Amino acid sequence: MAKLDLIDIRKTYPKSDLETLKGINISIEPGEFLILVGPSGCGKSTLMNTIAGLEDISSGEIRINDVDVSGLAPKDRDIAMVFQSYALYPNMTVRENMAFGLKIRKTPTTEIDAEIKRVSELLQIDHLLDRKPSQLSGGQQQRVAMGRALARRPKLYLFDEPLSNLDAKLRVEMRTEVKKLHQRLGTTIVYVTHDQIEAMTLADRIAVMKAGEVQQLGSPYEIYNHPTNMFVAGFMGSPSMNFVPITVLENSDAHACTELTGSDGKAQLLALPDKLKTYVGKKLMLGLRPEHISQQLSHHSETDLISAARFNIEILEPTGPETIAQITINDHAVHCRLAPDLSITAGQDLDLMIDVSKASFFDPDSERNILL
Amino acid sequence: MHSSSTSQGENGLGRWLIYGVLALMALVYLLPLFVMLVTSFKTGTDIRTGSLISLPQEWVTDSWQAAWGTACTGVTCDGIKGYFWNSIKMVVPAVLISTFIGAFNGYVISKWRFKGSDLFFSLMLFGCFLPFQLVLLPMAAMLGKLGLANTTTGLVLVHVIYGVAFTTLFFRNYYINVPDELVKAAKLDGAGFFTIFWAILLPISKPIIMVTIIWQFTSIWNDFLFGVVYSGADSQPITVALNNLVNTSTGVKAYNVDMAAAIIAALPTLFVYFVAGKYFVRGLTAGSVKG
Numbered sequence: 001m002a003k004l005d006l007i008d009i010r011k012t013y014p015k016s017d018l019e020t021l022k023g024i025n026i027s028i029e030p031g032e033f034l035i036l037v038g039p040s041g042c043g044k045s046t047l048m049n050t051i052a053g054l055e056d057i058s059s060g061e062i063r064i065n066d067v068d069v070s071g072l073a074p075k076d077r078d079i080a081m082v083f084q085s086y087a088l089y090p091n092m093t094v095r096e097n098m099a100f101g102l103k104i105r106k107t108p109t110t111e112i113d114a115e116i117k118r119v120s121e122l123l124q125i126d127h128l129l130d131r132k133p134s135q136l137s138g139g140q141q142q143r144v145a146m147g148r149a150l151a152r153r154p155k156l157y158l159f160d161e162p163l164s165n166l167d168a169k170l171r172v173e174m175r176t177e178v179k180k181l182h183q184r185l186g187t188t189i190v191y192v193t194h195d196q197i198e199a200m201t202l203a204d205r206i207a208v209m210k211a212g213e214v215q216q217l218g219s220p221y222e223i224y225n226h227p228t229n230m231f232v233a234g235f236m237g238s239p240s241m242n243f244v245p246i247t248v249l250e251n252s253d254a255h256a257c258t259e260l261t262g263s264d265g266k267a268q269l270l271a272l273p274d275k276l277k278t279y280v281g282k283k284l285m286l287g288l289r290p291e292h293i294s295q296q297l298s299h300h301s302e303t304d305l306i307s308a309a310r311f312n313i314e315i316l317e318p319t320g321p322e323t324i325a326q327i328t329i330n331d332h333a334v335h336c337r338l339a340p341d342l343s344i345t346a347g348q349d350l351d352l353m354i355d356v357s358k359a360s361f362f363d364p365d366s367e368r369n370i371l372l
Numbered sequence: 373m374h375s376s377s378t379s380q381g382e383n384g385l386g387r388w389l390i391y392g393v394l395a396l397m398a399l400v401y402l403l404p405l406f407v408m409l410v411t412s413f414k415t416g417t418d419i420r421t422g423s424l425i426s427l428p429q430e431w432v433t434d435s436w437q438a439a440w441g442t443a444c445t446g447v448t449c450d451g452i453k454g455y456f457w458n459s460i461k462m463v464v465p466a467v468l469i470s471t472f473i474g475a476f477n478g479y480v481i482s483k484w485r486f487k488g489s490d491l492f493f494s495l496m497l498f499g500c501f502l503p504f505q506l507v508l509l510p511m512a513a514m515l516g517k518l519g520l521a522n523t524t525t526g527l528v529l530v531h532v533i534y535g536v537a538f539t540t541l542f543f544r545n546y547y548i549n550v551p552d553e554l555v556k557a558a559k560l561d562g563a564g565f566f567t568i569f570w571a572i573l574l575p576i577s578k579p580i581i582m583v584t585i586i587w588q589f590t591s592i593w594n595d596f597l598f599g600v601v602y603s604g605a606d607s608q609p610i611t612v613a614l615n616n617l618v619n620t621s622t623g624v625k626a627y628n629v630d631m632a633a634a635i636i637a638a639l640p641t642l643f644v645y646f647v648a649g650k651y652f653v654r655g656l657t658a659g660s661v662k663g
Binding site: 049053073074080090 | 559567
């Protein structure tokens with residue numbers, strides 16, 4: 001178990017004017033599960049490769065247990081990595097694949113055998129030890145790839161989109177396996193993915209990246225409920241957060257509020273947190289997750305920040321456990337989460353409840369969350 | 373095939389047409405071999421009296437023995453057996469060395485890219501298009517300076533240098549399809565430059581090694597120009613001897629001996645094709661299949 005500190009990591013590829021990594025600062029505690037998430041091209045895989053030592057950094061420091069390793073070769077960093085393509089050695093059996101790193105490090109044979117026994121039982125691949133990778137299914141190859149990483153007991157584990165080559169059902173199963181494994185072994189893990197569900201379910205902390213910069217670093221709860229900017233807010237969650245341009249007003253009781261205009265052109269008042277009173281008269285971007293707009297719920301009494309409003313339901317998309325409905329607010333399409341057994345048809349008007357207590361508010365120009 | 377999906381009658385006719393054309397082509401292709409074979413088993417009189425494609429009146433192996441042991445190649449009359457071994461002594465090291473260097477070059481160019489590695493590869497590729505004649509003189513001068521003129525070692529060197537362009541190309545194109553992640557994984561496992569080559573890449577290179585060996589063996593064994601220019605009297609390869617044998621005129625032309633000698637000269641390449649041929653097509657198409 002090790003602590004990892006990334007200090008102002010910068011990386012510019014030769015022949016490129018753009019910085020791929022623009023000063024990354026992340027501290028990872030021993031035993032922490034950190035997930036790097038972001039759209040493709042955001043630099044998350046590059047960052048992973050620099051931690052592993054497969055790519056050089058232009059400046060900055062990579063510290064493992066307070067020792068700067070940025071000048072060390074990959075083999076001297078004591079890191080194991082699980083790759084998206086698994087990268088199992090095709091000419092070797094499962095056993096040889098797992099033993100390879102140990103043999104190179106001149107581990108005694110008895111120790112190697114014991115280690116392979118431990119890891120293969122842990123991952124339930126002990127019956128596959130004498131097979132070649134080509135004789136294994138995708139899920140089994142995935143397990144062997146993890147086994148190879150575990151066998152060396154390195155200080156740090158790196159996972160580079162390890163589940164993205166599996167089919168949907170297996171991916172969910174393996175996700176749980178990875179989580180169980182981490183809980184059991186308490187290892188320090190850095191995990192790259194572009195799948196936000198994986199990020200939410202597995203991580204102790206998530207680093208959301210975009211264009212070579214960390215947009216937000218925080219627990220899944222913080223990332224989901226208190227996104228620092230519109231990019232993070234829009235990236236995490238599915239369907240993604242709705243953004244509605246609003247103008248902050250003040251009602252007769254001197255409370256902050258705003259007007260929402262539906263597709264019929266009628267304006268309805270929406271109460272806003274009083275923290276926004278300093279923004280009266282200004283334009284803001286209201287960020288509302290689909291689950292914050294629902295049908296009328298009897299047990300939700302109408303408190304200050306839960307407003308009722310009537311909107312025309314334009315499209316209904318039943319998914320089974322819920323139904324996603326599309327309405328229009330202030331000329332923007334907005335998705336809301338409705339109960340699946342609601343008897344309505346598209347085109348009808350419906351009384352909805354909007355819970356603003358969990359909404360985020362962004363500056364339309366800087367796209368930053370103004371309440372953080 | 374088109375006809376297989378159409379009606380029965382057309383199917384039959386089209387099929388026969390295809391078989392007919394194929395058989396005709398095979399016949400055209402095999403006829404010279406047939407003529408060579410039957411001629412080599414004929415006696416001299418048989419050749420003069422019979423027709424080209426008629427079977428021998430009496431099957432004799434005299435000409436095979438003559439070609440191997442007693443036929444005259446220039447001034448000596450010891451057959452082609454000595455030259456056959458000359459060729460073996462030349463072709464085995466030349467093929468193995470050029471294949472190994474090609475594998476190593478391909479590994480470096482595809483997996484350890486360095487500044488200018490693409491340019492290096494382009495220049496290597498250029499070597500494939502250099503005609504033999506272009507390098508004759510400079511190579512002769514070089515062999516002379518190295519003291520390797522007229523030796524088998526010199527011939528091996530020439531074939532290795534000339535062959536490395538092709539073998540590098542083969543291996544580079546094979547390794548470029550091997551995922552880089554495999555090399556990254558090995559690096560993290562602690563494997564160094566040579567360990568990755570020996571333990572990871574070479575063991576999965578069997579198809580391309582076979583392709584390279586067939587290619588190199590065929591072209592080096594069949595080479596005449598380098599052989600005639602750079603070899604000495606006692607290091608001449610079999611292609612040169614065959615030429616001398618056919619061109620040595622002592623009265624009547626012994627076509628049966630010529631044919632037997634030519635077949636002997638072609639046997640090793642045929643042998644290599646039979647042994648490793650199944651890998652040839654497999655290896656050439658290996659890049660298109662995800663490994």
